[in-house]
Amino acid sequence: MARYLRIPGSRIEDLGPVWAAYSPASGETHLLNDEAALLLGRMADHGACSAAELAQALADDVGIAADELERRLSLGWNALLEAGLVRAVDGSEPWPP
């Protein structure tokens, strides 16, 4: 199962309808939707995690079943990976890196 780490030093700021996120890894800025921002924001608390684990952690807060939430957030992971805001890690990689 893929696990993800938030890139250390990445930043996210609320701009109303969208979120501005900065990746020190790529030097790029991206505008994120709420789903991607929710994932990134929660990863700061959870360290390396799988999509299922994060969905489980968020389920109570947002009032949606974990499996449904994981499905809804699946596109957010791709956005975060492509933006250089998270990276996939192997399960044995220590945290913090």
Added chain:
Amino acid sequence: MSALRHDAERLDAVAVDRIGQALQADGLWLDVGAAVLRVQSASAHLAAQLRATYPAFPFQPAGEWADVHCRLEPAAGLRRWLRPQVVFSSDARVIFSPFPADAPLPLFEWGCNWLIGQRLNHHLLLHAGVLERDGMALVLPATPGSGKSTLTAALALRGWRLLSDEFGVCDIEQRRFKAMLKPVALKNESIGVITRFEPRVALGPLFPKTRKGTVAHMAAPADAVARRHEAAAPGVVVLPRWQAGHATLWEPIGADTCFAALAFNAFNYQLIGEAAFDAVVHLARHCPAWRLTYSDLDDAIASLERLWAEHAGRGVRP
């Protein structure tokens, strides 16, 4: 840092021959606020063209420091006799294709702008016109066809202090806008628009058939030159869009649109990285912002004056 000052003598009070001699010697040093430009040239035309478009700047034939050093020299080879051209170079590197020998000014302007965009990375360089009133900056980010320069020129002719037509120079640490006071480059239809708007406007020569069409440069007003070292706090952001026949329309925009307009049009945003991200987030969150669609300059400016009176005080204080 700034070059030695010889503020007593304005460029338009100096004979063209003397400016030409300076260009052929140690160069003409132009302190434009956030940067100092040093230009050397043997061009027969450049002295008069600089005199017409930088009239209120001090005549500085020597200096201590310049951010940009450039030369404009006649092209060598057969073309020198068949079709004389002028070549722009900096640090012995030729930049851009040559221009006709009688058109060194647009090459100087574009070449210097390119060098400034490459080198002044201690400031965030937004692609925006910037004017000041009440100590606050009105920021006009550029999008293609926006008419940014036309509106910037018109506002400068109606008493707004011009800081820049091309570079919105944001001091990242102080969060204030500095001047990059170069002539406003007007293109094609906007030349006629501005001369009708203000028949007494100080325009340099017309340069037809450039890669951007016909170009003319509006000189910065004397007050703007005298105050080019006064920074301005961020005030209001306006995204202008000129549209033929359109009634003046103001639409408030959110921080997200403002952020994108500022960050993604900047010259060196990505190069500066996180500090630029912080600065633009700060501007986008705190500056009231609108999109302005207009066709009538007088009406647009009158409504801008009203909007400014109402909202400028809500801008960002350092």
